[in-house]
Amino acid sequence: RCKIISICLPKGGVGKTTTAVNLAASLAVAEKKTLLVDTDPFGASAMSLGFTPERIKAGISEVFNFTHSLDHAIHKTELEYLDFVPSNVNSIQRDDRFSKIAENRVVLKNALRGVHEVYDYIIIDCPPLMRGIVQNALTASTSVLMPVRCGHFALEAIAKLFKYVDYIKEIANPSLFIEGIVMTMYEANTKVTEISERELKLRYNKYLFKTTIPRNHMVTESTFYGKPVILYNVNSNVSMAYLELAYEIINKYREE
Amino acid sequence: RCKIISICLPKGGVGKTTTAVNLAASLAVAEKKTLLVDTDPFGASAMSLGFTPERIKAGISEVFNFTHSLDHAIHKTELEYLDFVPSNVNSIQRDDRFSKIAENRVVLKNALRGVHEVYDYIIIDCPPLMRGIVQNALTASTSVLMPVRCGHFALEAIAKLFKYVDYIKEIANPSLFIEGIVMTMYEANTKVTEISERELKLRYNKYLFKTTIPRNHMVTESTFYGKPVILYNVNSNVSMAYLELAYEIINKYREE
Numbered sequence: 001r002c003k004i005i006s007i008c009l010p011k012g013g014v015g016k017t018t019t020a021v022n023l024a025a026s027l028a029v030a031e032k033k034t035l036l037v038d039t040d041p042f043g044a045s046a047m048s049l050g051f052t053p054e055r056i057k058a059g060i061s062e063v064f065n066f067t068h069s070l071d072h073a074i075h076k077t078e079l080e081y082l083d084f085v086p087s088n089v090n091s092i093q094r095d096d097r098f099s100k101i102a103e104n105r106v107v108l109k110n111a112l113r114g115v116h117e118v119y120d121y122i123i124i125d126c127p128p129l130m131r132g133i134v135q136n137a138l139t140a141s142t143s144v145l146m147p148v149r150c151g152h153f154a155l156e157a158i159a160k161l162f163k164y165v166d167y168i169k170e171i172a173n174p175s176l177f178i179e180g181i182v183m184t185m186y187e188a189n190t191k192v193t194e195i196s197e198r199e200l201k202l203r204y205n206k207y208l209f210k211t212t213i214p215r216n217h218m219v220t221e222s223t224f225y226g227k228p229v230i231l232y233n234v235n236s237n238v239s240m241a242y243l244e245l246a247y248e249i250i251n252k253y254r255e256e
Numbered sequence: 257r258c259k260i261i262s263i264c265l266p267k268g269g270v271g272k273t274t275t276a277v278n279l280a281a282s283l284a285v286a287e288k289k290t291l292l293v294d295t296d297p298f299g300a301s302a303m304s305l306g307f308t309p310e311r312i313k314a315g316i317s318e319v320f321n322f323t324h325s326l327d328h329a330i331h332k333t334e335l336e337y338l339d340f341v342p343s344n345v346n347s348i349q350r351d352d353r354f355s356k357i358a359e360n361r362v363v364l365k366n367a368l369r370g371v372h373e374v375y376d377y378i379i380i381d382c383p384p385l386m387r388g389i390v391q392n393a394l395t396a397s398t399s400v401l402m403p404v405r406c407g408h409f410a411l412e413a414i415a416k417l418f419k420y421v422d423y424i425k426e427i428a429n430p431s432l433f434i435e436g437i438v439m440t441m442y443e444a445n446t447k448v449t450e451i452s453e454r455e456l457k458l459r460y461n462k463y464l465f466k467t468t469i470p471r472n473h474m475v476t477e478s479t480f481y482g483k484p485v486i487l488y489n490v491n492s493n494v495s496m497a498y499l500e501l502a503y504e505i506i507n508k509y510r511e512e
């Protein structure tokens with residue numbers, strides 16, 4: 001019943017955190033019981049939801065250190081159907097320790113086992129890389145959702161990630177599949193968008209979501225106020241797009 | 257004589273690679289003998305300069321595996337005064353091995369020792385993190401240049417990096433200093449820019465470069481053609497800005 005979706009791309013700044021936070025919030029608005037898990041030591045998901053360090057009791061860092069069970073790292077949010085596990089990797093020593101423990105690729109999978117029955121969706125925000133903790137996330141996941149910002153680097157990143165997903169399927173998680181590719185920060189009528197869209201449709205057409213996420217300053221503005229954009233400015237085109245993306249995913253599973 | 261500058265910020269997608277490539281190219285246009293070193297396994301610097309895998313004979317990956325000296329990983333570019341060392345970490349196994357060897361923080365410093373006499377500037381492109389290879393880069397560097405894109409995440413990233421630089425100064429490289437903070441993808445008159453600029457001036461005013469790098473699609477467009485934007489479209493505002501940034505750095509050292 002529980003679908004675990006990793007939001008992943010080895011390229012930085014493509015909208016992984018923005019998509020993880022707002023997709024999770026949109027699923028919660030649709031009254032799907034949702035858990036957002038931040039595996040990026042940088043901790044941008046916590047910033048997006050207004051969780052300052054004082055408000056965090058424990059996070060993935062403590063779960064990986066085996067000092068806390070996942071239950072103790074779960075925080076309630078202002079959305080009834082959304083819970084949150086921050087990364088809380090908040091020191092240089094913890095970052096080193098976290099990346100060492102993450103070499104064991106089943107730690108996250110085992111940690112999430114206990115909460116499968118509770119949630120409809122678990123959304124995992126990943127850092128921009130393809131080893132260690134991201135191997136953990138993909139090993140624990142049902143599927144992978146790739147946000148892509150138009151440009152040559154992001155397209156190359158998709159090709160690399162497709163290969164990596166095949167590798168994870170072979171060594172750790174045979175049932176892993178590609179949930180889809182969503183275009184983020186979309187700006188119509190630029191040459192970059194034209195080239196990227198043509199290439200995406202050529203190579204990955206069947207994976208492309210119908211929904212595209214438009215570029216809108218409200219997203220970046222909302223992070224200063226510790227609110228996901230779907231709560232900060234619900235009528236904006238970008239909020240509507242994230243709600244649409246959530247329904248596109250919900251309806252896909254309904255058909256099954 | 258040789259200045260080694262790491263282009264670094266633990267946040268993804270802020271313009272590290274774009275700044276590393278175009279600053280190095282601008283220094284070369286100013287006839288400073290420059291070496292660009294890519295330490296990011298993703299390899300975006302190579303993409304920016306049109307180095308496809310077939311054209312790469314060796315990179316940082318081989319230097320860290322001790323199969324090649326740095327000399328053998330140096331590639332000529334179309335600019336007379338610019339040489340390039342790609343990352344060439346081009347498999348999952350190599351990525352794992354690379355990050356293990358990078359736990360020894362002096363590998364890069366020792367590798368660069370042999371070429372100090374040859375270059376005026378060595379520019380190091382870093383991945384968006386703060387351990388392993390980035391510890392290597394900061395241990396090997398004279399200074400750190402931080403590109404920042406307006407927004408809450410990038411501002412938090414600066415605070416984290418300042419702390420990390422203090423840590424590196426304490427344990428490995430006491431003479432490391434902050435070269436400066438450069439605003440990238442700058443768009444005037446948005447609330448995000450207003451809040452960010454105010455906060456940057458309040459907290460880091462003495463570190464801010466006079467030069468800001470404007471947002472211009474030409475940057476992303478240029479990556480499809482394997483050319484740094486200062487060669488792809490030399491008259492654009494973004495190319496002029498990178499040339500200006502190079503002269504701001506050159507003149508700073510001239511005064512010393």
Ligand SMILES: Nc1ncnc2c1ncn2[C@@H]1O[C@H](COP(=O)(O)OP(=O)(O)OP(=O)(O)O)[C@@H](O)[C@H]1O
Pocket residue numbers: 011012013014015016017018019040044126127128184185186213214215216217218219220221223238266267268269384406407408409
């Ligand atoms: N639709 C959008 N419109 C405008 N800005 C956006 C949009 N989505 C994301 N951004 C901005 O782009 C920047 C990068 O987004 P985000 O941090 O979500 O990417 P990421 O892939 O998680 O980055 P990292 O690789 O560092 O984890 C942020 O400043 C964010 O506010």
Ligand SMILES: Nc1ncnc2c1ncn2[C@@H]1O[C@H](COP(=O)(O)OP(=O)(O)OP(=O)(O)O)[C@@H](O)[C@H]1O
Pocket residue numbers: 010011012013128150151152153267268269270271272273274275296300382383384440441442469470471472473474475476477479494
């Ligand atoms: N001045 C600019 N105007 C418009 N787009 C830009 C500018 N600078 C960079 N970009 C684009 O923003 C994206 C991110 O830039 P870049 O890859 O250089 O960042 P990065 O910090 O190196 O990312 P990573 O963290 O993944 O290494 C790229 O698609 C690039 O083309």
Ligand SMILES: [Mg+2]
Pocket residue numbers: 016017018040044125126127
């Ligand atoms: Mg992120």
Ligand SMILES: [Mg+2]
Pocket residue numbers: 272273274296300382383
């Ligand atoms: Mg980069």
